Amino acid sequence: MWRFPFLLNEIMSQRTYNQLWADAQSELTQLLAAELPPEPLRPEKDRVVFFQRLAVLYVRYLQVFRDLEVAYDQVVHPQKRVVIRANLDGVIGRLLELKNEMVEKEFSEYHYMDDVLHDLKLTPEDLEIPIPQHFIGEWGKDVRERKEMVSKILQTIKISECPQLDMVKEMSHEDAVKLIQVVERARQGRLRAKLNQESKKYRNQIDRDKHPQVADMEAAAVCIQKVWKSHAQRKRTKIDREQEEILLGMVIDPKYYSTLPSETTARENEIHTRTIQQEHEEDYQKCIVAITNQLRDVEAHDISQTMKDQIRQWFFECRDATGTFPDYPEDEEGGSALIFTEKSPQQLMEEIAAKEEEEANAKPKGKEEKGKRTREEEAGLKMLPSAFLADLVVGNKMYDEKKRLQEWKEEKKEKDLTADRTLGSLCQELVDQGLLKQPHNVKMQDFLGDYSYLGTTLRQNDIEPMPSLSDVRQVLSLYAILPLGSQFVHEKAPLIKAILLAGPAGVGKKMLVHAVCQETGANLFDLSPLNTAGKYPGKSGIAMMLHMVFKVARLLQPSVIWIGDAEKMFYKKVPKEEKDLDPKRLKKDLPKALKLIKGEDRVLIIGTTNDPLSADIKGLCKMYSKIILIPRPDYGSRFILWKQLIEKHGGKLTKDLNLSSLSKISDGYTPGHIVKVIQTVITKRRILQMSKKPLTALEFVEPLAKFDPVFQEEEEALKSWYAKTPLGKKRIKAATGQDEEEASAKPVKGKDTKKKGK
Template identity: 25%
Template sequence: MSFDLNHKYWVSTRKEISQLLKKQNRLKKIEPPEKPVSFKIFSELYVLYVELVNKLTFIYHNTFQVQKRAVVRTLVESATQQLMKLKEELKALEISEYVYIDKALIARKLTPRDLVIWRSPQFLYRRPLDVQNILAENTLYMNDEEREEKAAKDWVPMSEAVKLIQAHERARSARVYMANLKYDKKKFMKVYQRKKINYRFTFKPDQAMSIPVKRTMFSADFIKPDESCEDLRRRDDMGDATEDIENLNRLRNNAACKIQTWWRGYRTRKIVKIKKRFKEELYGMKKVRKLKRPNQKENEIQDMYKKEMLKKKLDEDFINLINDERTRLLQVRCPWMMEDISDHIRAWFKEFYDKTENFHPYPPPVKKGTVLVVIDETMNPIDFQQTLGKKPMTKEEKKKQRDKEKQEKKKKKAKLKMIKMKEAKRRKKLRDQGIIDVGYELAASQPIINIEETMQTFAKDWRDIDEYLNKNHDPIVDWVTEEELSKIHQEVRGLVDEYMRVEYELLREALAKDRNEKYKRQKVKYPKEKKKKKKRVPKDMTADRTLESLFQELKDGGIIEDVARKDFDEFIADFNFLSDDTRDEDSLTTLGPAKGDIKMVIQESMLGMGEFDIPKPKSILLIGPLRSGKKLLCQIIASELNAVFMNLSPEKTYKFADDLKYFLHVVLKVAKAFQPTIIYFEEAHRLFWKRVPPEAREIKPKLLGTSINSKILKPLKKQDKIVLIGTSNTPWSAAGGIKKAFQKVLLIPKCDYGTSFLLWLELMTENAPDDMKEHAYSALARVLQAYSSGEITENIRETLNVQRKMRLQTEALDPHEFLECFISKNDPPIFPPEQKIMDKFTKWFGKFNSLQKSRNKFIAQRLAKASKKK
């Protein structure tokens, strides 16, 4: 992205932020609206914040000037936090994990896909350099080509190489033998039935080959005799001296002309067909049915890496600039600064002595010393003169004054608390009636306050700065000088105060001698050092081990697994476009979510795993029927986050049962050091089984069930980029402990028509792009809609194998072949999941998901009221 474009983008985004803030300020003054109006306001604001976050994120990752980047970062983080707040409000109004705001999208001419705010790798959390170096030595995030290159570089034993050569030579001989038999079985059977010569393969190290190895030359003629070529072959084979050369050339020329005629006709027909197809597409008569995936860039990671390196260099230069400027100021300005401070304090002494013939009490360090003099928070000479005639307060009077001040503070706190309680009760009462105080929610939002303050500060500080002229991303040196001067001034003033306090006491002592009064030294109150609470530090059982060795130990034990490079677009699914149009009298959606809606919820849950401080769940449970894409989603999340993938399924952890405490300690230590980290539990219901089947007792499935909440989730902090993800296809077989272990439960919806259509279209055109442009995708999607996405994917892979793709040009694909693959080629036949099972999933989900539980309760109350009216 060019500097000019980024600058224009930033200017336009600033205007949009100012317009958004004006709109919010107007909304802060409105009366609490009804539920439909509140939903409309929040949905419109949500769409605006989605666009704002997308733009600010893009600007942030293309802004290199250090001081400006800090401003944009604050805006991005605050806007994303407000976005998540708005989403929570919409979920509370919708009483569902899935929110449909089609009307707001239509007004902005957007689609549900535009609401996706995940931008990998822009949201990635950057690990420390030493941790990155450890991961770089592993093949954890290599693609297939990089893995092959690394494997090729690895040393291979000589015996393995010899076996490989022998295997290839035997395979080559077998292919030649089968090809010869297919050509002329009788002729070549006689050759291969001859007596075989015994041959023993020998190899001597460091010995050059006596005979150079060449490619295999096939002498067999695979062109069978044809009647049309009899004359040519006969004349070629005659070898007679009286051969007529002219007749031979004439026959050959005629043959060449015929071949050229057929080739030119074929080429012309193909070109005409391509042009006809192009015209039909241009006129809109036919369209190429190919799924287009958005936001795909081949070199996106490389571009991000280059930008990160440039930012790193600019950051280092900025730190060096600060250090150099601080050193220069300490050498050049510090002595004069100390002299100026001391002169100012002496002038303060003189002013009070000239007007009151006394000295103002020296401000103690606990009140920031003589900084009070600078900011005019000390008494003026007139007020100080009035205090001189008063008698000093006794201890009892001081105590009464302190008690009175404490009581006044308590009364103010109690009054504020009562006001807040009344306000909270009022809002709760309105919420129960379906009315939300939009003005209060916006006025009390801290992210909005942060955005307003940041924009005001930017407008004030940058009003005289021309950003367009700074194409080299140089820092503004004057700001660095001012900031360092301020820091040095505060540091130096404390030192000068100590010296001037000595001078102050000498003046007071001399004044006391002149007045023949008793001199009493002023007490100095220093700020108390905050005593650090001694936290109980748990014993580190691996203090003598390096992180690299612990990481390698878990990898060798099969706990840390390699993750293939995948993105959210590989989870092919469509959104629900009908729910918003089918609301009931309470404005609740009556249609369930589509499979594409689950991606939106998961992406929002993963935003807290990125660079910015955004709330996120500590653990997620994905439930759904077999082969519905649960594990694929977990792998996509790990790949998108560039996270370390730890598999703590029972079949992986049962071998660590003897020393479980040590094992969990190592897992948590590595997870925190190498975060972001995904801790994965396959079929998580096994950890909480009500009854363990006899065949599963060997792997001790309930080993970690009791430890998840206390040993893994409890030590995790909010800022830790670690999340537990579990999958389950029979969650009802688990006990109630599964609810405590997983904070968020998500049900993967069944495959709908849109998702099924996209699956058939995408996978079939990927397997055979030239032959699958015109096919009955809609019919396939409608008939086989109930099958899970994994079953459809496997069916396409088996049906469109290499042999079948070779026959596509001569034998068109019949849709019945896919049905036969489900029923005939599998034993037992594969049938779609029954509706009873899906109802079972929905029922269990309604008990364990808080929003769905509230929704079911609300619907039950509504039905009860309706039955009473009847």
């Protein structure tokens, strides 16, 4: 009987998630009807109108993605989850295609959709990219074993290094003297404090002896009453003021800060639902195997004989119709599946001939064909062909007809320089060399930042806004997390092999790298110039190092290869103090290894740089197809950073702490600065004093002043550098009204003129 209420809640929750799925499918049907009309849409000449159409589609697909992700996470029926998963992967892929198209049409990695949110009655939170739960929860058995093996190796190295460091650590004479001085000063301070306390007690005792208690009892009572009444009135006034602010909506009711019992119950139900999912999935797979074996044992012989008779009859019918026996269909053409379709032999032969003719006609026919295509493209803006719409149509039919789609891929073999070595030995060597590391336990939601509310307004006034930290979080979720988390999406979505994160020190670039690894369960490889210095010397050593890293990265995919201080690899001029480190040793070989990454390899290179201006911009842009500029936080992001980080470190927010003023005076400071300041102020001792002495903004000002902020000149220099990247150049040309064809024709014309002059 005790399970009845829980089962009732489970049934009701399944109805809710089934309805959520049905609503998402209804919206998806409308989107497919809009994207695949009976007649093709005319090209749009107005770039703004065309981008608005893309933005609306992007936001609508994002809402379908959010609903399908929740439904897939909580629906327990195995066959339903197969259909939801097919549509979920298709929607993710289509979302990435739309993002890629918006970048190409607007020439910017960041887009602002304030007006779209207003029209669709959505909030900025609805634009957040959810991280699907199944990215890590549905690893196969072999993947889990490999991850556990790497974790054990990393843990073993970590444990063995700790005592060694303690034993080897030596202290210099100066450090020893400083340590003794600190201890001695602390001892003297404690002694002085004790003496002061004793002298104070002695003086108080003398004062009591000189002035005996002769005060009137009535006067004393009046004094006590006055103090108490004033204290009680201040308390009541404070409570009344808080209640009034809650009533007016100026302050959130404190009861909403605490976790409600219903929220706790909902989380427990979600965890229990995932357990039931696993049980149902195991039963479903066992039933498939049992039914398949039963069919094979009982009816395999009859089915095989029937199929052979049909194939034989097909050959005879083709001979009677054409006079000759046909060739057996190739695997690429469908194999025996063509024979069992409900078509006549003559129709099958005509279809094969028509396919061959279409393939021949599909090839470009010289300059006339190219010129014709160019004229058609110039007529207006068209949406790029999609690799996911066909899958979404199939998935939508699966929802109605309850069919299952299966796809098989053939793996390509490449030359292996370490074929005689096991994966464990390769991992052990990479860990020993410090090339394979344990990612930090941070999530993408820990990268705090507010939404940019004025982006659309500024662009309408021809002012290019700086992106907010929320925009950075969304872009990296689209470019890195979603493709790495799904094999299906990574193979068909626009392939991104390398991403460069550029921005001032302390904005959170390394944190984002570790967050990508945590959200996708990816392994972290470190090929930073300073980390590879002195390791695997010579050309053969470099080749072996890159081969081992990329081989293990493919076997343990998803994997992230991090290149810190990416500008050092493409230095214009190597500084004297770094010449011995040879930071440019991977400049030629790493781009070659990058070309070998294919759609089936969930391997991503992420570079981080604080000083991109010191690097050769051509080599840097050739290496990294996506360059994401991370700015210093704006006012909204700083307010969120101060608020949440103070609470995270044990601080309490009261009216004595003016966060607005603190956010204003910290303009130019990075999240790294803010974290260090909070750690300096909020110590264990300060936490104990917080009940009697609340935090104030003044306490954070002095430690904040010790750091140098990111000045406007540095930010402008980064923006000027970004304007020289390929995407930045396109953005400037589009802003000045130059067509891409005119812009590309100018250098050619200049080149010819230069030749004539010579």
